[in-house]
Amino acid sequence: MDYLIWNEIPTVLGNLAGGLLLVGLPLYLTHVRTSASRKLA
Secondary structure: OHHHHHHHHHHHHHHHHHHHHHHHHHHHHHHHHHOOOOOOO
16 A cells, blocks of 8 residues: 555656646647637538
């Protein structure tokens, strides 16, 4: 149980935060700025 609390949970949270903030957010922001405008039909 100590392994899960002190190793796995912080690792999962760090990977989620790093993946979202350091990879996902920059990709999203650069895609929105460079993509063509969409219009609703």
